[in-house]
Amino acid sequence: MAPTLPSGDQSSDQDNWDNGRLARKRQLLTEIVLRNRLTALVVDGDTTCRVLEQLLLRSYGVQTQGVDNGRDAVTLIASGVKFNLIIIDMILPILNGLEADS
Numbered sequence: 885m886a887p888t889l890p891s892g893d894q895s896s897d898q899d900n901w902d903n904g905r906l907a908r909k910r911q912l913l914t915e916i917v918l919r920n921r922l923t924a925l926v927v928d929g930d931t932t933c934r935v936l937e938q939l940l941l942r943s944y945g946v947q948t949q950g951v952d953n954g955r956d957a958v959t960l961i962a963s964g965v966k967f968n969l970i971i972i973d974m975i976l977p978i979l980n981g982l983e984a985d986s
Contacts, residue, residue, distance in 0.1 A: 924946050927971065928950070931952070954978060954983060955984075
């Protein structure tokens with residue numbers, strides 16, 4: 885006897901399965917982030933980009949801090965604040981990403 889397909893639309897079943905997998909992966913990632921209290925510094929001169937980057941990270945439970953130029957990023961790091969992740973735009977006012985990395 886030939887195998888039968890699950891009832892309903894096969895593509896919908898696959899989409900539901902994929903969405904369930906993605907939801908479980910997102911939940912696991914969020915639990916890891918919260919357990920480890922991960923932090924990120926977002927350095928971007930474009931306010932919209934910076935806010936969107938921070939919102940995305942926060943949706944996973946990452947605590948974020950944002951600044952709009954490289955000089956403020958360097959000052960913040962030099963003050964002793966620690967971050968698990970730093971996202972820095974290469975084109976910034978005052979001190980660009982490459983200069984700030986030095």
